[in-house]
Amino acid sequence: DVKVTQSSRYLVKRTGEKVFLECVQDMDHENMFWYRQDPGLGLRLIYFSYDVKMKEKGDIPEGYSVSREKKERFSLILESASTNQTSMYLCASRYRGRETQYFGPGTRLLVL
Amino acid sequence: GESVGLHLPTLSVQEGDNSIINCAYSNSASDYFIWYKQESGKGPQFIIDIRSNMDKRQGQRVTVLLNKTVKHLSLQIAATQPGDSAVYFCAESSMYSGGGADGLTFGKGTHLIIQP
Numbered sequence: 001d002v003k004v005t006q007s008s009r010y011l012v013k014r015t016g017e018k019v020f021l022e023c024v025q026d027m028d029h030e031n032m033f034w035y036r037q038d039p040g041l042g043l044r045l046i047y048f049s050y051d052v053k054m055k056e057k058g059d060i061p062e063g064y065s066v067s068r069e070k071k072e073r074f075s076l077i078l079e080s081a082s083t084n085q086t087s088m089y090l091c092a093s094r095y096r097g098r099e100t101q102y103f104g105p106g107t108r109l110l111v112l
Numbered sequence: 113g114e115s116v117g118l119h120l121p122t123l124s125v126q127e128g129d130n131s132i133i134n135c136a137y138s139n140s141a142s143d144y145f146i147w148y149k150q151e152s153g154k155g156p157q158f159i160i161d162i163r164s165n166m167d168k169r170q171g172q173r174v175t176v177l178l179n180k181t182v183k184h185l186s187l188q189i190a191a192t193q194p195g196d197s198a199v200y201f202c203a204e205s206s207m208y209s210g211g212g213a214d215g216l217t218f219g220k221g222t223h224l225i226i227q228p
Protein backbone atom coordinates (compact mmCIF):
# COMPACT_ATOMS: atom_id res chain seq x y z
CA ASP A 1 0.00 0.00 0.00
CA VAL A 2 1.20 3.49 -0.87
CA LYS A 3 2.27 5.45 2.19
CA VAL A 4 3.18 9.11 2.40
CA THR A 5 3.44 10.58 5.87
CA GLN A 6 3.89 14.12 7.09
CA SER A 7 5.48 14.96 10.40
CA SER A 8 2.65 17.06 11.80
CA ARG A 9 -1.07 17.34 11.16
CA TYR A 10 -1.33 20.77 12.80
CA LEU A 11 1.29 23.42 13.54
CA VAL A 12 1.07 26.86 15.11
CA LYS A 13 4.06 29.15 14.65
CA ARG A 14 4.85 32.81 15.16
CA THR A 15 5.83 35.32 12.50
CA GLY A 16 9.56 35.18 11.84
CA GLU A 17 10.06 31.62 13.08
CA LYS A 18 11.86 29.07 10.95
CA VAL A 19 9.52 26.19 10.18
CA PHE A 20 10.35 22.67 9.01
CA LEU A 21 7.75 20.43 7.41
CA GLU A 22 8.83 16.84 6.89
CA CYS A 23 7.51 14.32 4.39
CA VAL A 24 8.44 10.65 4.20
CA GLN A 25 7.40 8.06 1.62
CA ASP A 26 8.06 4.36 1.73
CA MET A 27 7.46 3.48 -1.93
CA ASP A 28 10.99 4.20 -3.19
CA HIS A 29 9.59 7.00 -5.35
CA GLU A 30 12.13 9.17 -7.12
CA ASN A 31 9.97 12.29 -7.44
CA MET A 32 8.54 14.26 -4.53
CA PHE A 33 6.44 17.42 -4.42
CA TRP A 34 5.31 20.11 -2.01
CA TYR A 35 2.02 21.94 -2.58
CA ARG A 36 -0.01 24.41 -0.63
CA GLN A 37 -3.78 24.35 -0.75
CA ASP A 38 -5.88 27.44 -0.12
CA PRO A 39 -9.64 27.99 -0.46
CA GLY A 40 -10.54 29.18 -3.93
CA LEU A 41 -6.99 28.70 -5.21
CA GLY A 42 -6.70 24.93 -5.25
CA LEU A 43 -3.32 23.22 -5.13
CA ARG A 44 -0.27 25.22 -6.05
CA LEU A 45 3.16 23.70 -6.53
CA ILE A 46 5.90 25.13 -4.33
CA TYR A 47 8.89 22.90 -5.07
CA PHE A 48 9.56 19.46 -6.43
CA SER A 49 12.48 17.08 -6.47
CA TYR A 50 13.40 14.61 -9.19
CA ASP A 51 15.74 12.64 -6.98
CA VAL A 52 18.11 12.92 -4.03
CA LYS A 53 19.78 16.33 -3.76
CA MET A 54 17.82 17.58 -6.79
CA LYS A 55 15.22 20.31 -6.56
CA GLU A 56 13.23 22.52 -8.89
CA LYS A 57 11.10 25.56 -8.21
CA GLY A 58 7.41 25.24 -8.75
CA ASP A 59 4.90 28.02 -9.30
CA ILE A 60 5.19 29.75 -5.92
CA PRO A 61 8.66 29.12 -4.40
CA GLU A 62 9.12 32.55 -2.80
CA GLY A 63 9.61 32.33 0.95
CA TYR A 64 10.30 28.59 0.86
CA SER A 65 13.25 26.28 0.45
CA VAL A 66 13.54 22.49 0.35
CA SER A 67 15.96 19.74 1.22
CA ARG A 68 16.23 16.19 -0.20
CA GLU A 69 19.17 14.45 1.46
CA LYS A 70 17.60 10.99 1.37
CA LYS A 71 15.34 9.45 -1.23
CA GLU A 72 12.48 8.85 1.15
CA ARG A 73 12.44 12.28 2.79
CA PHE A 74 11.60 15.71 1.38
CA SER A 75 11.60 18.70 3.71
CA LEU A 76 9.94 22.06 3.18
CA ILE A 77 11.47 25.00 5.03
CA LEU A 78 9.89 28.35 5.74
CA GLU A 79 12.92 30.50 6.44
CA SER A 80 10.95 33.24 8.21
CA ALA A 81 7.29 32.40 8.56
CA SER A 82 4.75 35.06 7.63
CA THR A 83 1.00 35.18 8.16
CA ASN A 84 0.36 34.74 4.42
CA GLN A 85 1.97 31.32 4.68
CA THR A 86 -0.91 30.09 6.79
CA SER A 87 -2.20 27.22 4.69
CA MET A 88 -2.64 23.50 4.24
CA TYR A 89 0.63 21.96 3.02
CA LEU A 90 0.51 18.74 1.05
CA CYS A 91 3.38 16.46 0.13
CA ALA A 92 3.17 14.01 -2.76
CA SER A 93 5.42 11.46 -4.42
CA ARG A 94 5.52 9.35 -7.56
CA TYR A 95 7.73 7.02 -9.55
CA ARG A 96 9.92 8.63 -12.18
CA GLY A 97 8.17 8.49 -15.55
CA ARG A 98 4.73 7.95 -14.04
CA GLU A 99 2.18 10.72 -13.68
CA THR A 100 0.17 9.51 -10.70
CA GLN A 101 1.06 11.35 -7.51
CA TYR A 102 0.24 10.00 -4.07
CA PHE A 103 -0.44 12.46 -1.31
CA GLY A 104 0.22 12.62 2.38
CA PRO A 105 -2.47 13.63 4.92
CA GLY A 106 -1.40 17.28 4.92
CA THR A 107 -0.09 19.71 7.53
CA ARG A 108 -2.32 22.60 8.49
CA LEU A 109 -0.03 25.49 9.42
CA LEU A 110 -1.19 28.59 11.24
CA VAL A 111 1.24 31.51 11.45
CA LEU A 112 0.34 34.08 14.08
CA GLY B 113 0.35 26.21 -16.82
CA GLU B 114 -2.92 25.59 -18.57
CA SER B 115 -6.07 26.01 -16.55
CA VAL B 116 -8.13 23.07 -15.45
CA GLY B 117 -11.52 23.93 -14.05
CA LEU B 118 -14.76 22.50 -12.85
CA HIS B 119 -18.23 23.52 -13.93
CA LEU B 120 -19.89 23.43 -10.49
CA PRO B 121 -18.37 24.18 -7.11
CA THR B 122 -21.05 22.21 -5.20
CA LEU B 123 -23.11 19.18 -6.20
CA SER B 124 -25.88 17.82 -3.99
CA VAL B 125 -27.28 14.34 -4.70
CA GLN B 126 -29.60 11.90 -2.98
CA GLU B 127 -28.08 8.83 -1.41
CA GLY B 128 -28.35 5.96 -3.87
CA ASP B 129 -28.44 8.20 -6.95
CA ASN B 130 -25.63 8.45 -9.46
CA SER B 131 -23.35 11.49 -9.33
CA ILE B 132 -21.65 13.15 -12.26
CA ILE B 133 -18.84 15.60 -11.67
CA ASN B 134 -17.53 17.55 -14.62
CA CYS B 135 -14.19 19.06 -15.49
CA ALA B 136 -13.08 21.20 -18.42
CA TYR B 137 -9.49 21.56 -19.47
CA SER B 138 -7.91 23.93 -21.94
CA ASN B 139 -4.57 22.34 -22.82
CA SER B 140 -5.12 20.39 -26.01
CA ALA B 141 -1.77 18.67 -25.44
CA SER B 142 -2.93 17.10 -22.18
CA ASP B 143 -2.47 13.37 -22.39
CA TYR B 144 -3.16 12.12 -18.88
CA PHE B 145 -6.01 12.86 -16.50
CA ILE B 146 -6.66 11.87 -12.93
CA TRP B 147 -9.45 12.25 -10.39
CA TYR B 148 -8.78 12.73 -6.70
CA LYS B 149 -11.11 12.61 -3.72
CA GLN B 150 -10.34 14.75 -0.71
CA GLU B 151 -12.26 14.25 2.50
CA SER B 152 -12.35 17.01 5.07
CA GLY B 153 -9.01 17.41 6.83
CA LYS B 154 -7.29 14.75 4.74
CA GLY B 155 -4.96 14.62 1.79
CA PRO B 156 -6.18 13.91 -1.75
CA GLN B 157 -6.75 10.25 -2.51
CA PHE B 158 -6.32 8.77 -5.99
CA ILE B 159 -9.59 7.50 -7.48
CA ILE B 160 -9.07 6.77 -11.15
CA ASP B 161 -7.05 7.93 -14.12
CA ILE B 162 -7.27 7.86 -17.89
CA ARG B 163 -4.95 8.45 -20.80
CA SER B 164 -5.83 10.44 -23.88
CA ASN B 165 -5.87 7.32 -26.07
CA MET B 166 -8.97 6.17 -24.21
CA ASP B 167 -12.42 7.71 -23.86
CA LYS B 168 -13.74 5.65 -20.97
CA ARG B 169 -12.37 3.79 -18.02
CA GLN B 170 -14.20 2.02 -15.23
CA GLY B 171 -13.28 1.29 -11.66
CA GLN B 172 -15.22 0.13 -8.68
CA ARG B 173 -18.43 2.21 -8.74
CA VAL B 174 -16.63 4.95 -10.67
CA THR B 175 -16.31 5.70 -14.35
CA VAL B 176 -14.25 8.39 -16.01
CA LEU B 177 -15.24 9.68 -19.43
CA LEU B 178 -12.96 11.74 -21.62
CA ASN B 179 -14.14 13.82 -24.57
CA LYS B 180 -11.07 15.21 -26.26
CA THR B 181 -13.09 17.02 -28.91
CA VAL B 182 -14.57 19.41 -26.39
CA LYS B 183 -11.80 18.99 -23.80
CA HIS B 184 -14.14 17.67 -21.15
CA LEU B 185 -13.68 15.09 -18.42
CA SER B 186 -16.30 13.64 -16.11
CA LEU B 187 -16.39 11.37 -13.10
CA GLN B 188 -19.46 9.24 -12.58
CA ILE B 189 -20.10 7.67 -9.19
CA ALA B 190 -22.74 4.97 -9.13
CA ALA B 191 -25.14 4.48 -6.22
CA THR B 192 -23.71 7.35 -4.18
CA GLN B 193 -23.10 6.60 -0.51
CA PRO B 194 -22.58 8.89 2.50
CA GLY B 195 -18.88 8.05 2.43
CA ASP B 196 -18.65 9.64 -1.00
CA SER B 197 -19.08 13.10 0.52
CA ALA B 198 -15.87 14.94 -0.28
CA VAL B 199 -14.27 17.43 -2.61
CA TYR B 200 -13.42 15.90 -5.96
CA PHE B 201 -10.93 17.47 -8.28
CA CYS B 202 -9.45 16.62 -11.59
CA ALA B 203 -5.87 17.05 -12.67
CA GLU B 204 -4.09 16.85 -15.96
CA SER B 205 -0.58 16.59 -17.26
CA SER B 206 1.08 16.84 -20.58
CA MET B 207 4.41 15.59 -21.78
CA TYR B 208 4.77 19.14 -23.04
CA SER B 209 4.21 20.79 -19.62
CA GLY B 210 7.82 21.87 -19.55
CA GLY B 211 8.78 24.83 -17.43
CA GLY B 212 9.51 24.16 -13.82
CA ALA B 213 6.28 22.51 -12.85
CA ASP B 214 6.57 18.99 -14.26
CA GLY B 215 3.67 17.95 -12.15
CA LEU B 216 -0.06 17.89 -12.36
CA THR B 217 -2.26 20.91 -13.02
CA PHE B 218 -5.22 20.74 -10.68
CA GLY B 219 -8.76 21.98 -10.90
CA LYS B 220 -10.30 23.89 -7.98
CA GLY B 221 -12.61 21.08 -6.93
CA THR B 222 -16.31 20.25 -6.60
CA HIS B 223 -17.84 19.60 -3.22
CA LEU B 224 -20.13 16.56 -3.42
CA ILE B 225 -22.84 16.57 -0.77
CA ILE B 226 -24.90 13.44 -0.16
CA GLN B 227 -28.43 13.96 1.08
CA PRO B 228 -30.11 11.12 3.02
